[in-house]
Amino acid sequence: MRTVLFLDLDDTIFQTRPKCPGDDVLHPVAHRRDGTPLSFMTPRQRAFLEMWLRAATVIPTTARNLDAYSRVDLPFEHLAILDFGGVVLLEDKTLDAAWDAQIRPRARAFAPELRILHAAVERIIARRRLGAYARVIADFDMPLYVVVKHPDGDCALLAVIHDELRASADLSRCFVHQNDNNLSLVPAFLGKEHAVRHVVHHRLGPEPVLTIGMGDSLTDAGFLDVCDYSLMPRACQLARQRLPGCEGA
Numbered sequence: 406m407r408t409v410l411f412l413d414l415d416d417t418i419f420q421t422r423p424k425c426p427g428d429d430v431l432h433p434v435a436h437r438r439d440g441t442p443l444s445f446m447t448p449r450q451r452a453f454l455e456m457w458l459r460a461a462t463v464i465p466t467t468a469r470n471l472d473a474y475s476r477v478d479l480p481f482e483h484l485a486i487l488d489f490g491g492v493v494l495l496e497d498k499t500l501d502a503a504w505d506a507q508i509r510p511r512a513r514a515f516a517p518e519l520r521i522l523h524a525a526v527e528r529i530i531a532r533r534r535l536g537a538y539a540r541v542i543a544d545f546d547m548p549l550y551v552v553v554k555h556p557d558g559d560c561a562l563l564a565v566i567h568d569e570l571r572a573s574a575d576l577s578r579c580f581v582h583q584n585d586n587n588l589s590l591v592p593a594f595l596g597k598e599h600a601v602r603h604v605v606h607h608r609l610g611p612e613p614v615l616t617i618g619m620g621d622s623l624t625d626a627g628f629l630d631v632c633d634y635s636l637m638p639r640a641c642q643l644a645r646q647r648l649p650g651c652e653g654a
């Protein structure tokens with residue numbers, strides 16, 4: 406039976422240097438726009454990915470947009486799910502038209518609200534002089550979600566923004582997700598699980614497939630739950646929620 410691994414990328418199969426174990430030889434696999442290395446794989450992560458690339462169809466399932474995904478230097482050969490499920494990118498780097506026809510009208514309809522949320526975040530950052538920055542992540546001419554980061558990785562300041570947003574903005578049509586130095590405001594019509602279901606039903610052929618999901622964040626829980634089996638890195642955000650008491654060795 407064909408095995409398909411839906412694989413989150415950041416903090417699942419690679420991570421930034423401060424999150425890497427201190428004594429491992431690190432292999433750079435994702436880069437900034439200027440070409441400098443940003444994220445790294447450990448030898449264990451490389452061995453893990455190589456095993457799955459031999460054994461399964463590996464489908465990256467990530468919040469990255471095409472620009473950020475293009476800066477990941479790993480030998481993925483099949484389609485990819487980007488932008489929290491907003492884009493299904495085919496092998497020839499074109500859009501899955503059927504999926505795009507579902508997402509694009511919703512993204513267009515939500516665009517004014519996304520601008521309002523982005524402006525609300527920027528007001529909080531400016532008023533409280535938090536030094537964070539907020540960006541609307543767009544792809545294929547669709548504004549899709551807002552991401553907030555702090556240049557010094559100050560997660561506590563992002564939590565302040567999150568708290569103020571809850572008190573002052575209408576968040577009823579989106580979900581707010583924080584994992585370390587990444588606060589995302591994601592419209593409710595997005596979700597990796599929706600795109601995974603679409604791919605399973607429309608892109609993998611008529612034969613049954615064995616599906617495995619792997620991710621580290623609470624936003625990955627939905628797509629792990631639509632797969633036959635779930636995998637998580639040790640002591641990640643999702644493991645801490647699902648396996649209380651696990652803090653790793």
Ligand SMILES: [Mg+2]
Binds near residue numbers: 413414415416620621
């Ligand atoms: Mg992740």
